[in-house]
Amino acid sequence: MKKEASPLSHSIPSAFIFLLIGLFAVSSITLTLIGTRVYRRVTDTATHNSDSQMVLSYLCNKVRTFDTKNSVILTNRDGLNVLSLHETLDGDPYETDIYAWQGAMWESFQAVGDPFAPENGEQLVDLQSLTFTLLSPTLLEASVVMPDGENRTLRMALRAGMVQEAN
Amino acid sequence: MRSHQNNLLLIEMVIVLLFFALSQAVVLQVFTKAQQINRNAEIADHALMRAEDTAETRAAQADAETALLSLGFVAQENQYVLTDADGYRLEAGVHRLTQPAGTLTTVEINAYQNDHLLFTLPAVQYREATTP
Numbered sequence: 001m002k003k004e005a006s007p008l009s010h011s012i013p014s015a016f017i018f019l020l021i022g023l024f025a026v027s028s029i030t031l032t033l034i035g036t037r038v039y040r041r042v043t044d045t046a047t048h049n050s051d052s053q054m055v056l057s058y059l060c061n062k063v064r065t066f067d068t069k070n071s072v073i074l075t076n077r078d079g080l081n082v083l084s085l086h087e088t089l090d091g092d093p094y095e096t097d098i099y100a101w102q103g104a105m106w107e108s109f110q111a112v113g114d115p116f117a118p119e120n121g122e123q124l125v126d127l128q129s130l131t132f133t134l135l136s137p138t139l140l141e142a143s144v145v146m147p148d149g150e151n152r153t154l155r156m157a158l159r160a161g162m163v164q165e166a167n
Numbered sequence: 168m169r170s171h172q173n174n175l176l177l178i179e180m181v182i183v184l185l186f187f188a189l190s191q192a193v194v195l196q197v198f199t200k201a202q203q204i205n206r207n208a209e210i211a212d213h214a215l216m217r218a219e220d221t222a223e224t225r226a227a228q229a230d231a232e233t234a235l236l237s238l239g240f241v242a243q244e245n246q247y248v249l250t251d252a253d254g255y256r257l258e259a260g261v262h263r264l265t266q267p268a269g270t271l272t273t274v275e276i277n278a279y280q281n282d283h284l285l286f287t288l289p290a291v292q293y294r295e296a297t298t299p
Contacts, residue, residue, distance in 0.1 A: 016177070016180055017180065020180055020183065020184060023184070023187065024187055027187060027191055031191060031194055031195070034195070034198055035194070035198060038198045038201055038202050041202065041205065042201060042202070042205045045205055045208075045209055046205075046208075049208075049209065049212055053212070056216075135224075135227075136227055136228070138227045139223070139224060139227035139228075152216065153220070154216070154219075154220065155219075155220040155223040155224055155227075156223055157223040157224070157226035157227035158227070159226075
């Protein structure tokens with residue numbers, strides 16, 4: 001006598017297979033989402049670290065380049081906190097001004113004595129604010145707030161020259 | 168015969184399920200490690216910035232100890248320690264080599280994360296002896 005298979009004995013393996021496929025799909029999606037989040041976080045951190053690092057390195061290199069007697073001047077122009085770096089080219093004095101204006105860092109190069117106009121400079125990188133503070137006659141601090149709100153500071157000891165504050 | 172086939176299928180499914188679970192565990196571990204490496208890099212970056220600031224402040228001031236204390240370092244057993252909320256610790260040791268011609272001061276700044284040394288930054292300054 002032939003024994004008939006019950007419908008239940010067929011449905012259990014089929015249901016199990018579907019369950020397994022479902023489980024695979026759910027776990028794949030979950031892993032993909034976690035992976036995306038981790039990747040995004042890693043790249044975001046790397047990007048904003050390199051952005052703020054780039055700004056501070058740029059400032060540091062500029063100050064180091066101009067670090068001669070009376071060449072690094074901290075001043076205030078049109079209400080802007082300006083780092084003015086002076087040099088003499090072919091006997092004529094010139095200045096490179098670095099400042100934050102309209103949500104970005106700007107640099108302008110002009111002859112000493114020319115009227116200061118922030119819009120004449122070159123826009124370098126986006127940031128919320130850039131502040132220079134003279135902590136001692138030979139110690140300058142630059143504080144940068146990046147567009148994402150990250151705050152970074154950099155201190156620079158001036159080897160040869162004194163920073164003068166003038167308005 | 169059919170029952171035997173069903174059992175084989177069931178075993179196969181269980182093996183596949185175990186393989187999924189194992190793969191998931193490995194991949195999650197890799198993700199966790201990537202996140203940890205990223206966090207460590209961020210901490211090391213912040214520690215380096217702080218150590219450089221310390222070296223610069225020290226260079227601008229005549230007295231190393233005063234410079235370290237002004238930055239928030241705390242004197243502890245022949246060295247100065249700064250613990251940051253970011254998860255790193257800076258330890259600075261001041262060594263002086265005094266000769267008749269002048270003094271060579273070395274501030275050795277060590278950065279640690281969970282007692283693991285991240286880097287060492289020496290800040291050296293020579294000052295000539297003042298003639299009376």
